[in-house]
Amino acid sequence: MRPRAWRPPIEPSEERAVLGRIKKAKLFVFLREHRQEIFGEAFQEEASVHL
Secondary structure, three states: OOOOOOOOOOOOOOHHHHHHHOOOOHHHHHHHHOHHHHOOHHHHHHHHHOO
16 A cells, blocks of 8 residues: 655745744755655655555
């Protein structure tokens, strides 16, 4: 049985205040802002094959 695809909201809503305060964790901010591109359907499809 395959896990369901992960489809989080694209735009940060309540997260906006937190993202604005993060100074040292720029990698996490980048990952949050680009997660749809990085962890898109193709990535999830490939990852589920290896489960």
